[in-house]
Amino acid sequence: MPAEFTDVFATLKPVLAKHARRLAVKTDTATKYAVVGKTASPFPQHKGQPMEFGSVVVGKAYVSFHLMPIYMSEPLQKSIPAELKKRMQGKSCFNFKSVPEPELVAELGRLTDAAFKSWDEKKWL
Numbered sequence: 001m002p003a004e005f006t007d008v009f010a011t012l013k014p015v016l017a018k019h020a021r022r023l024a025v026k027t028d029t030a031t032k033y034a035v036v037g038k039t040a041s042p043f044p045q046h047k048g049q050p051m052e053f054g055s056v057v058v059g060k061a062y063v064s065f066h067l068m069p070i071y072m073s074e075p076l077q078k079s080i081p082a083e084l085k086k087r088m089q090g091k092s093c094f095n096f097k098s099v100p101e102p103e104l105v106a107e108l109g110r111l112t113d114a115a116f117k118s119w120d121e122k123k124w125l
Contacts, residue, residue, distance in 0.1 A: 001031075001058060008063040008096050009033075012056045015065070015109050019116050022125055023053055031058040037125045051124060054112065062095040065108065069115035076115055081107045 013033045023035040034055035054067045070076045071092040080088070084107050087094040094108065119125050 001060070002097075004098055005058050005063050006030075007099050009056055009058050011099050011105060012063060012065050012096065012108070015105065015112050016054050016056060018109070019053070019112070022116070022120070024050065026052070027055070032056070037119065039123070039125065053116075053119065053125075062097045064089075065094045065096065066092055067094070067112060067115055068092050069118055070111070073115070073118055076111070076118060079114060080111060084108060084111065 009031070016033060016035055020035060022038070024038045025034070026036045027034040032055060034057075035053045037050040037053060039050060052066075052068050054065070054069075057064045057066070069092075070080070077091070083104055084094060087096060087100075087104075089095050100108070116125075
């Protein structure tokens with residue numbers, strides 16, 4: 001793991017941790033931070049388990065920021081800023097090889113806040 005990934009992880013983790021009071025921390029290690037809803041999922045495929053809200057994971061080639069509400073919401077998908085969209089892989093994952101600029105972290109924070117609000121309104125937290 002490149003040394004800089006520790007700094008990337010440390011920069012991205014607080015974006016999710018901001019909402020940890022209303023979510024449940026599933027994993028909190030030096031290489032993975034994951035939060036889930038506190039209530040059972042309304043979807044049968046989750047078999048009564050809470051849904052994953054998001055995670056930050058240190059991988060071999062980059063640090064990934066996963067934000068699951070994006071996958072389930074077209075309005076959230078459409079609200080992703082162009083600079084952040086360049087980091088996207090798939091429908092709900094953003095990859096970073098170096099510490100993102102403060103403006104990009106702020107955009108990711110706004111998107112995470114909107115995702116949290118979306119799930120809160122649906123009572124999925």
